[in-house]
Amino acid sequence: MFNSSLALRLASEWRAMRLSVRLALGFGALTLLMLVVVLLAMLQFGQLAGYSAQMMERDVQRLLQVQDIRRHADSHGNVMARLLTAQRADREAIYPLIDAENVRIGQLIDTLSLSLSLEDPVAVQMLARMAERLRQYREVFSEVAVWIESDEVAQARMMFNDAAEPALRALLETANALFVHEQAVLRQHQGESQETIRTAQWSLGAVALGALALAAFLAWNTTTSVARPLARVALAARRIADGDYAARVSIPSRDELGNVAQAMNAMATAVAARESEIEYLAYVDRLTDLPNRNGLRQIARRLAPRRMGLVLMDVARLRTVNEVLGFETGDILLTQIADRLRVASAAVGPAGSTRVLGRMAGGVFVMVCAEMDRHDMEREIERIDHMLAEPLECDGQVVDAQLVYGLADSLDQPALAFDALMQQAELAVGDAKQRKHALAWHVPLNAQARAGQLSLLSSLRGAAVSGELEMWLQPKQSLRTAAVLGMEALVRWRHPQHGFVSPAEFIPFAERTGHIGVVTRAMLDAALRLLADWQQHRPAMHIAVNVSAHDVQDATFASRVAQMALLHKAPLHGLRLEITESSLMDDADGAMPVLNALRAMGVHLSIDDFGTGYSSMAYLKKLPVDELKIDRSFVARADLDPDAQALLRTIVDLGHSLNMLVTAEGVEREQERDLLKSLGCDQAQGYLIARPMALADAKAYVAGLPV
Numbered sequence: 036m037f038n039s040s041l042a043l044r045l046a047s048e049w050r051a052m053r054l055s056v057r058l059a060l061g062f063g064a065l066t067l068l069m070l071v072v073v074l075l076a077m078l079q080f081g082q083l084a085g086y087s088a089q090m091m092e093r094d095v096q097r098l099l100q101v102q103d104i105r106r107h108a109d110s111h112g113n114v115m116a117r118l119l120t121a122q123r124a125d126r127e128a129i130y131p132l133i134d135a136e137n138v139r140i141g142q143l144i145d146t147l148s149l150s151l152s153l154e155d156p157v158a159v160q161m162l163a164r165m166a167e168r169l170r171q172y173r174e175v176f177s178e179v180a181v182w183i184e185s186d187e188v189a190q191a192r193m194m195f196n197d198a199a200e201p202a203l204r205a206l207l208e209t210a211n212a213l214f215v216h217e218q219a220v221l222r223q224h225q226g227e228s229q230e231t232i233r234t235a236q237w238s239l240g241a242v243a244l245g246a247l248a249l250a251a252f253l254a255w256n257t258t259t260s261v262a263r264p265l266a267r268v269a270l271a272a273r274r275i276a277d278g279d280y281a282a283r284v285s286i287p288s289r290d291e292l293g294n295v296a297q298a299m300n301a302m303a304t305a306v307a308a309r310e311s312e313i314e315y316l317a318y319v320d321r322l323t324d325l326p327n328r329n330g331l332r333q334i335a336r337r338l339a340p341r342r343m344g345l346v347l348m349d350v351a352r353l354r355t356v357n358e359v360l361g362f363e364t365g366d367i368l369l370t371q372i373a374d375r376l377r378v379a380s381a382a383v384g385p386a387g388s389t390r391v392l393g394r395m396a397g398g399v400f401v402m403v404c405a406e407m408d409r410h411d412m413e414r415e416i417e418r419i420d421h422m423l424a425e426p427l428e429c430d431g432q433v434v435d436a437q438l439v440y441g442l443a444d445s446l447d448q449p450a451l452a453f454d455a456l457m458q459q460a461e462l463a464v465g466d467a468k469q470r471k472h473a474l475a476w477h478v479p480l481n482a483q484a485r486a487g488q489l490s491l492l493s494s495l496r497g498a499a500v501s502g503e504l505e506m507w508l509q510p511k512q513s514l515r516t517a518a519v520l521g522m523e524a525l526v527r528w529r530h531p532q533h534g535f536v537s538p539a540e541f542i543p544f545a546e547r548t549g550h551i552g553v554v555t556r557a558m559l560d561a562a563l564r565l566l567a568d569w570q571q572h573r574p575a576m577h578i579a580v581n582v583s584a585h586d587v588q589d590a591t592f593a594s595r596v597a598q599m600a601l602l603h604k605a606p607l608h609g610l611r612l613e614i615t616e617s618s619l620m621d622d623a624d625g626a627m628p629v630l631n632a633l634r635a636m637g638v639h640l641s642i643d644d645f646g647t648g649y650s651s652m653a654y655l656k657k658l659p660v661d662e663l664k665i666d667r668s669f670v671a672r673a674d675l676d677p678d679a680q681a682l683l684r685t686i687v688d689l690g691h692s693l694n695m696l697v698t699a700e701g702v703e704r705e706q707e708r709d710l711l712k713s714l715g716c717d718q719a720q721g722y723l724i725a726r727p728m729a730l731a732d733a734k735a736y737v738a739g740l741p742v
Contacts, residue, residue: 069246097147098221101214104143104165108207111136118183119192140169155220161213168206175199268299280307322366323373326393331403334391335453338405344412344444347460350398351437358624360432367429369398372436375422376400382418385411409444416440416474439467440474469543471644495541495550499557503529506561508733510725511698514712519740521577523720524562525727526554551583559596563605570606573737579611579641587614588625593632607636613643613664623658634659646686655693663690667701674706687714
């Protein structure tokens, strides 16, 4: 248990080390082990060299010396045999040989005595016996030599055979025994050397195996500590690159790879956060946290197989709120409207239906309705209007929020895409504003009608140049004196192929596409030319020309009117410019500099279709306007409706309280004219007085009027 826990603790401490430290320690240990192998090999080779030197310098040398003793002993015996048989004359030459052999044998024994150590007592004992045998032989040899020199050769031979030869033979036998012993010692030392070599081999092999094991461990450790974690890092990086920002690298170590894993995980978290923020910016409106156009487009794709409708909601007078109360107040207004729309859309709807609220640019909100019919969608509008009935408080200011609705659905076109449906809803909002209605459904146009609109728009500019745009005039009568005081210029398009084109077919389309300026310039040019013609004979007559919001928001418009009047030498005091109430209220403050410039030039200004827009007393007091024109919807059959009469009286009194001339449009019955006259209305215009007429007819009509 202790060893196991110790091993686990060591392994844990090893893994806790930095990778660079582990690699340094591992490869340092491997280097040290290889150094040990080299040192051990050198030591073993040194020992082997020592054994070889010992055998060459001691064992082999002693063996050779013993062999020399044997050889010299044999040679001595042969020389003695010659001496015993030689004549006296030949003996003188033999004695030196015998002495030399005796001396050599003695020298060899002495040399061996010096080289032998006490570690080999057997060899020492044998060498001692050899020395003793040599001494005995030399004693006998001296006596033999005396007998020989006494010419007692027979006696000398007998003594040699009896005593000297056995001593010499004993010496030789001892030398042979010592030779055999030295051979055995040499073989023993050779065996020890072989054993040393084998031990060195095993030692080197063990150290080498240890080095291989350490190398294998380092390779395995590198694989597990580096290669595998790097593979996990690479896999996580590929997953992150593919958009899987939840991918994480699990490397619990605290080394460099652990730091890399933590950095990779931190990067994935940061990338996921930035991707989420980018996606939020791409698909969510930051002000209201509602889906934007892209977000609704994605939602619509998921709802694609189902019947889908859109309710487009445009916040009225948002630009005015921004410019009068500030953009921060406008943003507060939008967020409060968004909150109320959320409450309205969260109410229980038809079974199986889905409603998704979103916000477009500016003050436009959208509700995507799935599996809802037109009646259900109109019920949604009623619920929204109820939620917005109570005024909103924005930064201390009370603001009435009013929405204009444009509705479109895919009932007739099941495969209609979101963008196309959105375009239809935008057109419906434009139609609602144009007609002064609270809501409008998109009315689909067939391909031929749409192509006809585009064709008319493309030829509109050429129509103004070629004179196809004609100015027709409708008289305006004083209700007090019955005198005709002026006329309103109405555009008519005499198309060479299509004949007369109704203004309802091209005016709204021209306003939406920004081409209405072509019509305005044509009507102003014709009106100023006619005013210049009337200047001498009918100086009191005025002509009213309708202008759009695009015109009065153009900073150069007033100067262009002045240039045209100068060109035709027309009096500007005879020109009246009529601006619809709804278009003027869209950006009253933006139009104010242009209106003031026109008024300073002598041009009279009128608010057309009064009562259908959202103007307030504050703005009516600020506007440099001379005339209010009551929309025909308030005049028609008002003599039969007391409430309508009360409303007309209020409008007339309001206009007079602001020092404005009040003109009623669409007067078609005498009862209506009499009612307006009794209410104090100043002027009337309509079929009862005169229908619109061409320019030539209008000139003739004016020429017949009393001067």
